[in-house]
Amino acid sequence: MGVLALVSAVGVFVDDRILVGVPIWTKPFKFSVSFVAYGLTMAWMLSLLPRGRRAGWWAGTALTVTSTIEMVLIVLQVIRGTQSHFNQTTPFDATVFSIMGATVAVLWLSALVIAVLLLRARILDRAMAWAVRLSSLIALAGAAVGFLMVRPTPEQLAVDDSPIIGAHSVGVPDGGPSMPVTGWATTGGDLRIAHFFGMHALQLLPLLLIALTALATRVPALARLADERIRLRLVVTASAAYAATFVLLAWQALRGQALFAPDGATLAAAGAIVLVGGAAAALSLRTATTSPSPARTEEFAT
Template identity: 80%
Template sequence: MSSPNPQRPPAPSPAPFRLHQPLVWFAAAMGVFALVSAVGLLVDDRTLVGVPIWTKPFKFSVSFVAYGLSLAWMLSLLPRGQRIGWWAGTVITAASAVEMSLITLQVLRGTQSHFNQATPFDAAVFQAMGGTIVVLWLAALVIAVLLLRARILDRAMAWAVRLSSLIALAGTAVGFLMVRPTPEQLAVEDSPIIGAHSVGVPDGGPSMPLTGWATTGGDLRVAHFFGMHALQLLPLLLIVLTALASRSHRFPGFARLADEQVRLRLTLTASAVYAAVFVLLTWQALRGQALFAPDGATLAGAGAILLLGTAAAVLSLRTSADSPARAEEVVG
């Protein structure tokens, strides 16, 4: 006679912790190149599109360090599909290396890498860069699908990894909006520049230090940056929550975080808030609005996100021990 409560089959054992070596080596190389670019910022006084010419290689190399290490770690979580994941990670490594090589080539030539159609060579470089980004995005999509299908034992971490990879894909896709010609470029026959980071104002105008984001109009790089770095920030949030939970014996206020369901709900809440802010930033930029010059509609959207996110976070902190009787005991 079979048991009335059959046990669920055990989840597959996690794969041995092994980082994706090509991505790790690429991240290390980008760390070195970030230092080289920083030296370039100090000793090379050339400017390009209103900013020091080595700004783009510096920003891209730092971003690739974070991106490469994050993906290398996420691929180590896969219990299945490791071979496909390894190849996807290797394709991302190769595409990223080509992208950085082309950016650096144009810096050494003293000319713009993105949107440059001034000469057949410049146009070919930018087309090649566009091709590498498409390849990178498709390979990242493969990894996101693998993570969605993976049975990772810690459910909160599983959803942090899954949702952050999807938001990062959306953040990368914002780059495709930048290649559209602006109205001013369409009005000029054979414009040497096709596409722009800014909306409503030309690239190269007043901008924020280091980031180069426009301060007088919209800038799609804000949403692009914010979306891509969900890959680090959402898993990092869960790591912090787990660390706080482990200290609940010393700090009783963190005791609720020891409940896996609480951490899962907080992860889902944080992911929803992050995605909503990403959408808001994209919408703000597309309307030609600077990050720190929001109008009433943007402020209303931000307020709604803050209100709903706070309410969801408070509800997420409820544990199974929270019952009416328990509430009366706490009040009494």
């Protein structure tokens, strides 16, 4: 995937073909970069398993094979100069997209197996254990957003034998005005935003914990972060806020609303997440109460 990212980056600049409003090599570039991060994170998470390593090996191998098949098909369609996703133009294109759908389903199930193994694993650092577990579950939800994209739009349903079935944009056609680099729609909803945000919880939540641990050892004012109980509370708080933001982004997109054009309901929900999350984080930073002495415990029990 790293090599493909470099090849695709060159293709973006040397191949002047445009597909669905962006340079034709943009999709393999973004997918390969995403798979680099995803693969590295999954490999690290599998190394944390004290038991179930064989099942984890099989799940990781299935994930790797299906990811590779999907990227081969995406690049094949780029070479042919046509869409890989949602393409029903010819029987061959439809077959390619059907195979891609099957590989995505296997990939998601493989990730589910790994998430279950992580939920059952006894990882010594409880804060890291829950960062890994909760990020895996949020990433599964983020990946599942992709299944919403294969639904035909009202415009496609109104046309007999539409060559394209499915879309990532909501309320506007794919290929319209979009953000640079990401390609996310700027005039309507885009399910790829929630898809991206959810899947990358896999990296961001563990990285947050690693950063907190580093701060505890390097910044005297934050020495309380060395307390595992405080870090655990912060991980749970951050995961809850992350999950709520993911749901908000999906809800915003499904209503056909562009990321930077939120309505009052979206702003109110975002404000609530910030306020509740901030309050929960402040409470999480409180120093854990010292356990009562045996004498006081006996007195209380009496």
